[in-house]
Amino acid sequence: MKQVLPKADPERASGNVFAAARGRLPGAGLVPQIRASAFEVYERTGLPHRGMEDWKYTDLRALIGEVLPLAPRPDAEALVRAKVSAEQVSADQAVKLVLVDGIFVPELSDLGRLENELVVRSLREVLENSAPGDMAGLVLSTTSDSVISLNAALATDGLVITVADGNAVKRPIQIVHVATGASVSTFTRSYLQLGKGAHAAIVESFVSAERASGYQANDAIIALVGNEASLSYIRVAAAASDAVNISSAIIAVGARAKLDLFSMTCSGSISRYQGFISLAGEGTKVSANGVNLIRGELHADTTMVVDHAVPHCTSREKFRAVIDDRGRSVFQGRIVVRPAARKTDATLTTRALLLSDQAEADSKPELEILADDVTCGHGATSGALDNSLVFYLRARGLPEKDAKSLLIKAFLGESIEEITSENLRDFVTAQAEHWLQAGR
Amino acid sequence: MALLEIRDLHVGVEDREVIRGLDLNVHAGEVHAIMGPNGSGKSTLSHVIAGKPGYEVTDGQILFKGEDLLEMAPEERAAKGVFLAFQYPVEIAGVTTMNFLRAALNAQRKARDQQEFSTPEFLKRVREVAGSLNIRQDMLKRGVNVGFSGGEKKRNEILQMALFEPSLCILDEIDSGLDIDALRIVASGINGLRSPERAMIVITHYRRLLDHIVPDVVHVMSKGRIVKSGDKELALELEACGYGQFEDAA
Ligand SMILES: Nc1ncnc2c1ncn2[C@@H]1O[C@H](COP(=O)(O)OP(=O)(O)OP(=O)(O)O)[C@@H](O)[C@H]1O
Ligand SMILES: [Mg+2]
Numbered sequence: 261m262k263q264v265l266p267k268a269d270p271e272r273a274s275g276n277v278f279a280a281a282r283g284r285l286p287g288a289g290l291v292p293q294i295r296a297s298a299f300e301v302y303e304r305t306g307l308p309h310r311g312m313e314d315w316k317y318t319d320l321r322a323l324i325g326e327v328l329p330l331a332p333r334p335d336a337e338a339l340v341r342a343k344v345s346a347e348q349v350s351a352d353q354a355v356k357l358v359l360v361d362g363i364f365v366p367e368l369s370d371l372g373r374l375e376n377e378l379v380v381r382s383l384r385e386v387l388e389n390s391a392p393g394d395m396a397g398l399v400l401s402t403t404s405d406s407v408i409s410l411n412a413a414l415a416t417d418g419l420v421i422t423v424a425d426g427n428a429v430k431r432p433i434q435i436v437h438v439a440t441g442a443s444v445s446t447f448t449r450s451y452l453q454l455g456k457g458a459h460a461a462i463v464e465s466f467v468s469a470e471r472a473s474g475y476q477a478n479d480a481i482i483a484l485v486g487n488e489a490s491l492s493y494i495r496v497a498a499a500a501s502d503a504v505n506i507s508s509a510i511i512a513v514g515a516r517a518k519l520d521l522f523s524m525t526c527s528g529s530i531s532r533y534q535g536f537i538s539l540a541g542e543g544t545k546v547s548a549n550g551v552n553l554i555r556g557e558l559h560a561d562t563t564m565v566v567d568h569a570v571p572h573c574t575s576r577e578k579f580r581a582v583i584d585d586r587g588r589s590v591f592q593g594r595i596v597v598r599p600a601a602r603k604t605d606a607t608l609t610t611r612a613l614l615l616s617d618q619a620e621a622d623s624k625p626e627l628e629i630l631a632d633d634v635t636c637g638h639g640a641t642s643g644a645l646d647n648s649l650v651f652y653l654r655a656r657g658l659p660e661k662d663a664k665s666l667l668i669k670a671f672l673g674e675s676i677e678e679i680t681s682e683n684l685r686d687f688v689t690a691q692a693e694h695w696l697q698a699g700r
Numbered sequence: 701m702a703l704l705e706i707r708d709l710h711v712g713v714e715d716r717e718v719i720r721g722l723d724l725n726v727h728a729g730e731v732h733a734i735m736g737p738n739g740s741g742k743s744t745l746s747h748v749i750a751g752k753p754g755y756e757v758t759d760g761q762i763l764f765k766g767e768d769l770l771e772m773a774p775e776e777r778a779a780k781g782v783f784l785a786f787q788y789p790v791e792i793a794g795v796t797t798m799n800f801l802r803a804a805l806n807a808q809r810k811a812r813d814q815q816e817f818s819t820p821e822f823l824k825r826v827r828e829v830a831g832s833l834n835i836r837q838d839m840l841k842r843g844v845n846v847g848f849s850g851g852e853k854k855r856n857e858i859l860q861m862a863l864f865e866p867s868l869c870i871l872d873e874i875d876s877g878l879d880i881d882a883l884r885i886v887a888s889g890i891n892g893l894r895s896p897e898r899a900m901i902v903i904t905h906y907r908r909l910l911d912h913i914v915p916d917v918v919h920v921m922s923k924g925r926i927v928k929s930g931d932k933e934l935a936l937e938l939e940a941c942g943y944g945q946f947e948d949a950a
Contacts, residue, residue: 647753652790655750656800656860657778657808666803670794670843 277445278413281330285416287387287396294400299413305406314405314534317590317622318561323530324504328476330414331361331444338440341469343368346436349465349496351687354434361439362416362446377427378460383418383449395420399451401482401510403536408508411480415449418479421462425455425486432461432492432684437479439503440469445476452481454489456514461492461681466507466528468500476504487514487541493521494684496691499528501556506532515541515570522679523550523562524688526695531560538567539575539601546575549678553695554587554619561590566608568601568631577608580675582668583619584699594626597634604634612642613671615664665696701766703728703899704749704868709760711741711748711924717758718744720924728867729896733910733935734903736921737943742903743787745921746870750784751777764868778804779811783866785857787873787903792844797856800844801826805863829862833889834882850877858889869893869900875909887912907935922946 278299285295305312307327310319334342342360346368350356357380358368364382374380383399390396399420400412419435437448454460466477477499485491491513499505505528513519525531537546552560566575581589591610612621625638645667653663672692679685702725711719718741726732734742748755749762751774762769769777792800806816817825830840833855845853854874861869871890875883890913894900902913910918910932918934919926920943927946928934 646790648790649792651752651774652786652792653800653804654774655752655778655784655786656804657775657811657864658804659775659807660773662803662807663775666795666800667792670792673794 277327277329281414284330285414286384287390289390289392289394289396291387291390291396291400294397295413298400298402298409301402302406302409302413308406314563314592317592317624318530318532318559320407320506320530320532323559324476327410328443328445330416331441331446331475333363334360334365334440338469339365339368341440341471342438345438345467345469349436349467351432351434351463352683354432354463356434356436357419358436358438359417359448361441361444362448364417364419373431375429375431377429378421378423378433381420383415383420383451386420395451399449399482403510405508405534407478407506408480408510411447411449411478411508414447414478415480416447418448418450420451422453423455423458423460426457427455428459429461432463434463434465437464437466437477438469439467439472439475439477439500441472441475443474445478447478449480450482452483452491454483454485454491456486457488458486459490461684462494463684463687464493464495466497466499466505468498468503472500472503474502475500477506479505479507481507481509483509483511485511485513485517485519488516489514490518491520492679492681492684493519494679494688495523495533496688497523497525497528497531497533498691499531501527501558502529504528504530507534509535511535511537512540513537513544513546516543517541518544519546519548520678520680521546521548522676522688524553524691525551525560525562526553526691527558528560529558531558532563533561534563536565536567537575538569539573540569542570542572544573546573547678548575549578549675551579551672551675551692552581552583552589552591553692554581554589555584555699557586559588559590561592563590563592565594565596566606567596567598568604568606569598570600571602571604573601573604575606576678578675578678579610580672581610581612581621582615582672583612583621584615586616586618588620588622590622592624592626593638594628595636595638597627597629597631597636599630601631602633604631604636606634606636608638610640611671611674613668614642614644661700668696669693702726703765705761705763707761709748709762710758711744712756712758713744713754718924719748722760722925724919724926726868726899726901728899730917731894731900731902731913731915733915733918734901734921735905735918735935735938740921741924742921743872746784746872746901746903749870750774750782775807776811778864778866779808781867783861783864783869785854785861785869785871785874787876789845789853789857791846791848793846795844797840797842797844798826801860801863804860808864825863829859832892833859833862834885835859851879851882854878855882855886858886862889862893867898869898870903871900872903873905874902875904875906883909884912907939910935920946
């Protein structure tokens with residue numbers, strides 16, 4: 261089929277971005293080479309477009325056209341605005357690490373409260389001190405996805421967190437990304453490594469400061485979860501309503517380990533959250549869940565690939581979307597069960613609640629089962645609020661808006677309740693309530 | 701002045717007239733029973749009083765405490781004291797009964813400019829009422845009516861009625877699905893709420909309920925009208941002779 265592409269020339273535009281940014285990008289040793297080849301990979305396809313199966317509902321080339329110039333280092337005034345926004349999203353008891361416009365800002369972070377059980381370095385520091393054979397290659401790893409390659413080429417900063425074997429980090433670690441700029445792009449990348457039997461909870465929040473607008477944020481996180489380790493990872497994206505957020509997570513989970521992942525997108529003109537989870541060791545349990553909360557003309561895409569490579573693993577996915585006005589939610593979920601992955605138990609459900617006639621939900625669950633003796637299933641539904649329930653609540657005295665909010669919260673709860681930590685569950689619930697309140 | 705005054709009510713549902721010129725006056729302190737064949741419009745009447753969308757009132761008036769009820773949103777009616785125990789209570793997954801009761805009660809109190817109940821006060825009230833209706837505490841922690849048996853759903857309706865203390869209670873077939881013991885418990889719960897300030901409209905097919913909740917007036921409804929009213933003896937008569945004699949009157 262012939263593709264009609266928009267006029268903008270994304271390759272050239274982002275070529276300029278890389279050429280212009282090059283001098284500012286941290287990295288010693290092999291890093292500049294790794295970046296250059298990542299950029300070459302990106303350039304082969306440019307921004308993803310609807311001709312690519314994984315991006316068919318989110319045609320970035322048509323939606324954003326070009327990659328904006330890299331954001332400048334935040335100045336003192338920007339940091340003041342960033343501080344205000346960062347404080348508004350604090351998860352209870354969390355140790356905060358703040359990145360502003362793609363740069364780690366120790367002054368806004370709680371470095372003093374870090375527990376001894378973990379080591380935190382900035383990506384910049386790791387890349388600047390990189391010698392051949394170091395972890396730079398790992399930290400900057402890519403997939404065939406071009407936005408991840410672009411991220412590896414241009415990542416300015418991020419956090420590199422390691423938790424040694426057997427260590428349990430008590431307080432959640434919250435990475436807060438604050439955007440302060442207008443019409444600029446940021447590229448951040450974090451790396452997380454949990455040793456054997458280690459425990460940690462990571463919260464990643466994306467927010468915008470006052471006057472931030474029209475920016476593009478591209479984030480990636482690479483996580484290695486060791487054998488018997490357990491990781492809770494919560495992501496809440498609330499970009500400015502005219503901004504773009506593209507976040508990718510590449511997570512490999514070892515044997516008898518646990519991953520509890522939750523992603524919530526509640527603002528941003530165009531959002532894409534893509535998770536690539538591979539279950540690489542036997543007896544592992546993955547719970548990957550999320551919600552898209554959309555109103556106005558916003559577009560949020562959550563795409564998950566759960567790859568069962570070995571036998572005896574379980575994965576559970578529950579995604580919910582609440583869509584109002586002319587919003588559009590996309591959920592794509594692919595479960596891959598490789599030939600060796602006998603006794604895999606994998607399920608996926610997606611449900612969309614449409615609050616207006618013009619709201620749109622696209623759902624594409626896919627099962628790619630190459631092994632025998634597996635239990636796999638998926639279900640997708642979409643529909644409006646049940647009027648008889650709304651009426652029942654109103655007949656008991658709840659104003660219409662409250663009745664609807666209560667039902668929407670109950671609907672979202674189906675996914676949010678999968679978060680095992682009560683503290684983090686409350687954090688996410690509060691953010692969802694905030695979204696509901698804002699629409700009234 | 702009557703607590704509830706319905707004058708020449710006409711209601712259409714999907715282009716069909718289901719209530720066809722209905723008059724009814726209910727005074728505070730009274731219990732009215734409405735009996736009538738399936739499809740005669742009893743539930744429709746109760747829904748229109750409670751304010752359910754989807755019905756078109758083409759003519760007539762409903763006054764509650766002298767105010768035009770049809771002008772009010774359902775939640776306003778509830779706050780002013782209208783309560784409908786549904787023939788078919790819905791299930792609301794993900795909203796625990798306890799949270800629902802608290803939200804509803806406080807919304808009504810707020811609308812009446814009353815202070816919200818404190819948590820201990822509220823819990824105490826719910827426990828008392830639930831205990832008297834044989835409703836187990838674990839049911840209160842479940843989603844509203846989720847996994848409740850038919851009889852449990854009906855008891856949950858009476859629990860709400862007792863908690864909200866409405867001035868007009870409409871009970872739409874509260875006896876359906878109840879076993880003999882549950883009927884006695886529910887009836888005594890309802891009788892306990894009878895008071896000079898409160899009126900009740902009891903919709904039922906069976907005289908048995910009216911042995912427990914003795915009505916002041918019994919109405920026969922047929923084809924969208926009240927075709928005969930009498931005292932409690934009328935229920936006995938209906939049981940003996942059926943509705944056939946009233947079909948023509950409608
Ligand atoms: N939403 C609706 N759409 C179409 N018809 C309706 C609707 N609601 C009620 N009706 C019709 O209106 C008439 C009255 O129904 P209603 O439920 O009020 O009867 P009822 O007296 O309560 O009967 P029952 O004793 O069986 O409960 C019936 O013919 C019914 O089919
Ligand atoms: Mg009925």
